[in-house]
Amino acid sequence: MEPLGIYSKKYKKIKDIPNGATIAIANNPSQAARGLILLQKAGLITLKNNFGYLGTISDIKNNPKHLKFKEIDDTTGPRVINSVDAVLISNTVALEGHLHVLTDSIFHEKVDQSTKDNINILATAAKNKNNSVYKKLVKLYHKKNIQSYIKNKYYGTKIEVKKSLSYFDN
Structure with a gap:
C-alpha cells in the first residue's frame, strides 16, 4: 500500500487546521474521493452515507470547520503546499517532491478495512x-x-x- 497523506507547512497537527482553511484536493475523481475519505478519517468532515469511489466535495454532509477546497492537478501537490493550509498528496507524488508520507504528513492512511481498496495487488486471470x-x-x-x-x-x-x-x- 502506498498511503495518501495530508501535508501542511503551516500546521503541525491535523487538529490545528483552523476554521475556513483551504485544502488542496486532486481534481481527478478517484484521488479526490480517496482524499475526502481521508479528511473524514482525520475528523475534519463527514461524508454522506452513500459516498462512493467517484464522490466529490458536493458529497460532504458536514463541514464544521467551513473548509474551502481548491482543486488541483494531483501531480502538483508539493508545489502548492506553501500556498494552501493543507494539501492531499499521493505517496509517489510526495516522494518525487521530497516528502515522506510517514514523517512529513500530518495525517495519512493506515492499513485497515477503510483502505483495503487502495492496496496494490498482484493479480492475474x-x-x-x-x-x-x-x-x-x-x-x-x-x-x-x-x-x-x-x-x-x-x-x-x-x-x-x-x-x-x-x-x-x-
Whole structure:
C-alpha cells in the first residue's frame, strides 16, 4: 500500500487546521474521493452515507470547520503546499517532491478495512492461477531481501500488506 497523506507547512497537527482553511484536493475523481475519505478519517468532515469511489466535495454532509477546497492537478501537490493550509498528496507524488508520507504528513492512511481498496495487488486471470512463473513472482516479491530493497528504495513508504483474499471481499 502506498498511503495518501495530508501535508501542511503551516500546521503541525491535523487538529490545528483552523476554521475556513483551504485544502488542496486532486481534481481527478478517484484521488479526490480517496482524499475526502481521508479528511473524514482525520475528523475534519463527514461524508454522506452513500459516498462512493467517484464522490466529490458536493458529497460532504458536514463541514464544521467551513473548509474551502481548491482543486488541483494531483501531480502538483508539493508545489502548492506553501500556498494552501493543507494539501492531499499521493505517496509517489510526495516522494518525487521530497516528502515522506510517514514523517512529513500530518495525517495519512493506515492499513485497515477503510483502505483495503487502495492496496496494490498482484493479480492475474483465473486461468493462470497455477502458472508457476506467476507463483514464483509472488514468492520473490515477498522475500525478505526484496522487501528490504523496496523499503530502502522507497524509504519505507511502500507498506507490505500480507492479507488473505477474504480480506478484500466486500
